[in-house]
Each structure stands twice: as structure tokens, then as C-alpha cells.
Amino acid sequence: MSVSATSPNLSAPFQIEAGLIVFTRDGHAQFGWRDLATGLFHSEADGNAILDAVAAIEFDSDITH
Structure with missing residues (x-):
């Protein structure tokens, strides 16, 4: 999923991928x-x-x- 984002340093919105919560083998996130x-x-x-x-x-x- 990509989402629109804005930045105070850029004049136009841009597309980024959604952030993730990543789970590891040892149970950490x-x-x-x-x-x-x-x-x-x-x-x-x-x-x-x-x-x-x-x-x-x-x-x-x-x-x-």
C-alpha cells in the first residue's frame, strides 16, 4: 500500500510505502x-x-x- 505524504521542505506531495511493524524470529517487533x-x-x-x-x-x- 502506498500513501500520499507531504513535507514542509517539498512543494508537492509524494508517494511512499506504508510503514511496517516487523516481527523477528525471537519475538521482537x-x-x-x-x-x-x-x-x-x-x-x-x-x-x-x-x-x-x-x-x-x-x-x-x-x-x-
Whole structure:
């Protein structure tokens, strides 16, 4: 799912993929995103690949951070 987003630094809206909550094999969950080219999930906190991801669900909020 892609959503429209706006930025105070850009003059036009742009499309982004919805954020994800990624679940790992050891039961942890973290916010992340999926690289559409490689299919790998990445942590939103540091950008590193989440290699032990087992599932993800979309997270869409009307509040930006």
C-alpha cells in the first residue's frame, strides 16, 4: 500500500510505502520498511537489514514524527 505524504521542505506531495511493524524470529517487533528491490526488511531506527524477520504488518498513522 502506498500513501500520499507531504513535507514542509517539498512543494508537492509524494508517494511512499506504508510503514511496517516487523516481527523477528525471537519475538521482537520494530518499526521498519521493505526495500522493494531486494525484498529485505530494514529497521527504521538505524536502517540496517532485519535478517531474521518472519512477518510484517502495515502501520499507517495520521501523525508524523
